[in-house]
Amino acid sequence: MQGVLKQLKDHSPLDYEALGALLKEIDFATVYYESLLPNISSSDTYSRNILTLNPIEVVLIHWPTNVSSAVHRHDGFWGYVAVLSGSCENVEYLYKEGVISEIHRMQFLKGGLIPEPDGTLHKMYNPSGEESLVTAHFYYPPLENMDNMVIYNLENQRIGTLNDKASTASWSEPDEHFKSIQENAFKFVPGKI
Numbered sequence: 001m002q003g004v005l006k007q008l009k010d011h012s013p014l015d016y017e018a019l020g021a022l023l024k025e026i027d028f029a030t031v032y033y034e035s036l037l038p039n040i041s042s043s044d045t046y047s048r049n050i051l052t053l054n055p056i057e058v059v060l061i062h063w064p065t066n067v068s069s070a071v072h073r074h075d076g077f078w079g080y081v082a083v084l085s086g087s088c089e090n091v092e093y094l095y096k097e098g099v100i101s102e103i104h105r106m107q108f109l110k111g112g113l114i115p116e117p118d119g120t121l122h123k124m125y126n127p128s129g130e131e132s133l134v135t136a137h138f139y140y141p142p143l144e145n146m147d148n149m150v151i152y153n154l155e156n157q158r159i160g161t162l163n164d165k166a167s168t169a170s171w172s173e174p175d176e177h178f179k180s181i182q183e184n185a186f187k188f189v190p191g192k193i
């Protein structure tokens, strides 16, 4: 992983396409990350270890079995996610005229690279009930915390805006880590359109 961080420094500044081209050349199935891996602190949510914020953010995420991020929007930030161990399901949604519907779903295995363009509305999760998942996230601009991140709860139609105390994009954050929570905020149409 130290080699990856050095390459990113040497090639900055990078735009979305250039970052993708650089990351596609790296064999993430063989990157050494074990000594940097954050311990799983709760079986309900993922644990993060920010490796650097310069020139882009690189964060390692350790996902317990069957754990999901909340559905969240990339508003002004973009990047990629590399799967280092396990498998990762990425589900993309469309939010149009007050209705959220699923538009795309794909599973990525060890070594896979998941694009997260600006404006995307999605969630990621570990679909395995046996194996934990390890991912490396590359984001620009760097986010030190989840301040102003907007997350969606499809089960109860809530929209939450997190504050700077939140460290995960997830509904398991306590109430004091939210700036606001909006009830009955949208309609969700299950199933892919």
Ligand SMILES: [Fe+2]
Pocket (backbone or CB within 6 Å): 072, 074, 116, 122
């Ligand atoms: Fe994301």
